Amino acid sequence: MEHSNAALARQFEQAADILEILGENPFRVRAYRNAARVINDQPQPITDRVREGFDPADLPGIGADLADKIREFTTTGHIAWIDDLRTQIPAGLLELLRLPGVGPKKVRALWQELGITDLDGLRAAAEAQKIQALPGFGKKTEQNILKALSSDFLQERRFLRPVGKQAVAPFLELLAAMDTVDRFEIAGSYRRGRETVGDIDVIITARETDAPAIMDALVAHPSVQDVLVHGPGKTSVVTELDIQIDFRVVAPESWGAALLYFTGSKAHNIVLRDRARNRGWKLNEFGLFDGKQCIASKTEAEIYDAFGLETPPPELRENRGEFEAAEQHNLPRLICIEDYRGNLHAHSTWSDGKQTLHDIITAARDEFHYSYWAATDHSKSLTVANGLDEDRVLQQIDEIAKLRETVPGIEILTGIECDILEDGTLDLPDEILSRLDVVIIAIHSKFNLSRKAQTERMLRAMDNPWITFVAHPTGRLLTRREGYAIDIERVIRHAAERGCFLELNASPWRLDLNDIYCREAAAAGVPITINTDAHHSRDLNNLEHGIAQARRGWLRADQVINTLPVPQLRDAIRRTKLA
DNA sequence: GCCGTTTTCGGCCCGACTGTTTTCAGTCG
Ligand SMILES: Nc1nc2c(ncn2[C@H]2C[C@H](O)[C@@H](COP(=O)(O)OP(=O)(O)OP(=O)(O)O)O2)c(=O)[nH]1
Ligand SMILES: [Mg+2]
Ligand SMILES: [Mg+2]
Ligand SMILES: [Zn+2]
Numbered sequence: 001m002e003h004s005n006a007a008l009a010r011q012f013e014q015a016a017d018i019l020e021i022l023g024e025n026p027f028r029v030r031a032y033r034n035a036a037r038v039i040n041d042q043p044q045p046i047t048d049r050v051r052e053g054f055d056p057a058d059l060p061g062i063g064a065d066l067a068d069k070i071r072e073f074t075t076t077g078h079i080a081w082i083d084d085l086r087t088q089i090p091a092g093l094l095e096l097l098r099l100p101g102v103g104p105k106k107v108r109a110l111w112q113e114l115g116i117t118d119l120d121g122l123r124a125a126a127e128a129q130k131i132q133a134l135p136g137f138g139k140k141t142e143q144n145i146l147k148a149l150s151s152d153f154l155q156e157r158r159f160l161r162p163v164g165k166q167a168v169a170p171f172l173e174l175l176a177a178m179d180t181v182d183r184f185e186i187a188g189s190y191r192r193g194r195e196t197v198g199d200i201d202v203i204i205t206a207r208e209t210d211a212p213a214i215m216d217a218l219v220a221h222p223s224v225q226d227v228l229v230h231g232p233g234k235t236s237v238v239t240e241l242d243i244q245i246d247f248r249v250v251a252p253e254s255w256g257a258a259l260l261y262f263t264g265s266k267a268h269n270i271v272l273r274d275r276a277r278n279r280g281w282k283l284n285e286f287g288l289f290d291g292k293q294c295i296a297s298k299t300e301a302e303i304y305d306a307f308g309l310e311t312p313p314p315e316l317r318e319n320r321g322e323f324e325a326a327e328q329h330n331l332p333r334l335i336c337i338e339d340y341r342g343n344l345h346a347h348s349t350w351s352d353g354k355q356t357l358h359d360i361i362t363a364a365r366d367e368f369h370y371s372y373w374a375a376t377d378h379s380k381s382l383t384v385a386n387g388l389d390e391d392r393v394l395q396q397i398d399e400i401a402k403l404r405e406t407v408p409g410i411e412i413l414t415g416i417e418c419d420i421l422e423d424g425t426l427d428l429p430d431e432i433l434s435r436l437d438v439v440i441i442a443i444h445s446k447f448n449l450s451r452k453a454q455t456e457r458m459l460r461a462m463d464n465p466w467i468t469f470v471a472h473p474t475g476r477l478l479t480r481r482e483g484y485a486i487d488i489e490r491v492i493r494h495a496a497e498r499g500c501f502l503e504l505n506a507s508p509w510r511l512d513l514n515d516i517y518c519r520e521a522a523a524a525g526v527p528i529t530i531n532t533d534a535h536h537s538r539d540l541n542n543l544e545h546g547i548a549q550a551r552r553g554w555l556r557a558d559q560v561i562n563t564l565p566v567p568q569l570r571d572a573i574r575r576t577k578l579a
Numbered sequence: 580g581c582c583g584t585t586t587t588c589g590g591c592c593c594g595a596c597t598g599t600t601t602t603c604a605g606t607c608g
Contacts, residue, residue, distance in 0.1 A: 027590085027591050031591095035580085062581085103606050105604075233594090234596065236596095246607095
C-alpha cells in the first residue's frame with residue numbers, strides 16, 4: 001500500500017510542477033522537490049509523528065512554511081494552497097510535462113500561445129503543423145513531440161536490477177573489447193545498489209580523440225533501438241528491452257571525478273558541489289578545481305579527502321546523513337558479501353522448489369561455501385506450493401537427519417516457512433513448530449485486510465513462542481504490486497520487544513525490508529536476516545542484491561544474523577524461542 | 580522556500596547536447 005509519506009510527497013512534487021509551469025522562481029520549485037525527497041526518505045509516517053507533537057521543520061529542507069502545510073495535511077488530508085494552485089492551470093498540462101524533451105518552458109508556451117491544455121490538443125496542433133511556427137520551436141521539435149506522443153511515456157517505468165544488468169551486458173562486452181577504452185564501470189542508481197533502476201549509467205574513460213569513435217560504436221550496436229543523444233562526451237540509447245542506457249566519456253585523469261558525478265545521487269552531488277563553492281573551489285565531472293588548478297580528479301577517495309571526508313560507499317550516497325558521518329570519519333563498516341555464512345530461508349522439491357534438498361544443499365556447500373542451510377519449505381495452507389502438513393514436516397525432519405550424514409561439511413537446520421492465517425494464528429500447531437530449528441512466518445494470503453487488521457494479524461503471529469523471524473515483512477513485489485497495508489513501525493517495535501529477527505528477502509522482486517526500514521529496524525536493535533528465498537541453487541546469486549539493499553540500510557555485519565558462525569547462530573535462534 | 584560562526588538577505592551545482600538561434604534557451608544527466 002502507498003505510504004502516507006508518499007501521498008504527502010506527491011502533493012509537493014505536483015506543486016513544484018505547477019509552479020514551474022507558472023514560471024515561478026526555480027529555487028522555490030527546488031525547495032518543494034527537495035522537501036518531497038526528504039519526506040519520502042522518512043521511515044515513519046510524518047503525519048503520525050506530527051500528531052504526536054513532532055515539528056516537521058526539524059527535518060532538513062523543511063522550514064516554517066512547509067511545516068505549516070504538512071500540519072494542515074495532517075489534520076485535513078489536504079493542502080488548500082496546493083488545491084488552489086491546481087485550479088491555476090489546466091489539469092492536462094501536467095501530463096505534457098512527462099513527454100521526453102518537453103519541459104515546463106515548452107508546456108507554458110504551448111498553453112499560452114496555442115491554448116493547448118492536454119495531450120489530444122497537443123497531438124492535433126502538431127499534426128496541423130502549428131507548433132513549428134512558435135518562437136523557439138521548429139520542424140524538428142514538432143517531429144520530436146509527435147514521436148514522444150507515440151511512445152508510452154506516461155508511467156515512469158523502473159526496472160529490476162537483474163533486468164538492467166542484462167540490458168547493459170552486451171555494451172559492457174563491446175567496451176571491454178575496445179582497446180581505445182581505458183576504464184569503464186556501471187554508475188548511477190545501479191552502483192548505489194538501488195532496488196530498482198530507472199536506467200543504466202555507464203562511465204567510460206578514454207583519450208579525447210578516441211571518444212567519438214567509442215560513442216559511434218556503442219550507438220551502432222545491434223541491440224540499440226533508438227538513439228536519444230549522440231555526442232562525444234555523452235550519449236544515450238534505448239535498447240530493445242526499452243531500457244535507456246546513458247554513457248559518459250571523459251579523459252582518464254578524470255576517472256574519479258566522473259565516477260563520483262555519475263554515481264550520484266543528484267542530492268549527494270549537490271551537497272558536495274555546494275561544499276566546494278563554500279571553500280572557493282568548483283567540483284564537476286572533470287575534477288575539483290581551485291581556479292584553474294586541479295586539486296583532485298583521479299580517484300573518488302582523492303576528492304573526498306580534499307574535503308576532509310571519509311569516502312562514503314556508493315550505497316550511502318543519498319544525502320541521508322552520510323556527510324555528517326564522513327566528516328567525523330564515522331561511516332559504518334558496512335556488511336559485505338564475504339561476511340555471509342549461510343541461508344535461513346529457501347525451498348526444495350518438498351514444496352515449490354526446483355531442486356531436491358540434497359542437490360540444493362550440496363550446491364550451497366560446494367559452489368557458495370555456505371556453513372549452514374535451513375530447509376524452510378512452505379506450510380500446508382499454501383496448497384498451490386504443495387505446502388507441508390504435520391506428517392510431511394516430520395518426514396522432512398527424518399530426511400534431514402539422513403542428509404546430515406550424506407552431505408557433511410554444512411550444518412543443516414530444520415525449518416518451515418509457516419503461513420500466517422487470517423486471524424494471526426499459524427498454519428501448523430505448536431507441537432510441530434517446537435520441533436523445528438527455524439520457524440519463519442509469512443503472509444501469503446488475505447492481502448486486502450485493513451491496515452489495522454493486517455498489523456494485528458502480524459503482531460499476533462509474532463507472539464507465537466516458536467517463531468524465528470518474519471519473512472518479506474511488507475509483501476511487496478517490485479514493479480508488480482504494492483505491499484499489503486501494514487504498520488511496519490509497530491512490527492519493528494514488536495520484534496524488538498519480543499526478540500525475533502526481521503528478514504531482508506534478497507529476491508530481486510522483493511528486497512523486503514527495504515533500505516529505510518532495515519536502517520530503522522537495526523536502530524531499534526532488531527537483528528536482520530538476509531536470505532535469497534532460493535527455489536534453485538542459481539537463485540543464491542541474488543544475494544548480491546540483498547547485500548546491496550542491506551548496505552543502503554547502513555547495516556554492519558554484526559547487525560545481520562547470517563554473518564554468525566554456527567554456534568552463535570544456534571544461540572541467537574534459541575533466544576528467539578519464548579518457551 | 581530554505582538556510583546561516585563571515586550572512587536573517589541574498590545566495591541556491593554544474594555541464595553536455597539539441598535545436599533554434601546569430602549567441603543561447605531548454606532539457607536532461
Ligand atoms: N550534479 C548533478 N548530477 C546529476 C544531476 N542529475 C543526475 N546527476 C548524476 C547523478 C545521478 O546519479 C547520475 C545518473 O543520473 P540518473 O538520472 O540516471 O539518476 P540515477 O541513476 O541516480 O537514478 P535512476 O534510477 O536512473 O532514476 O547523474 C544533476 O542535476 N546534477
Ligand atoms: Mg540512472
Ligand atoms: Mg541516467
Ligand atoms: Zn519463501
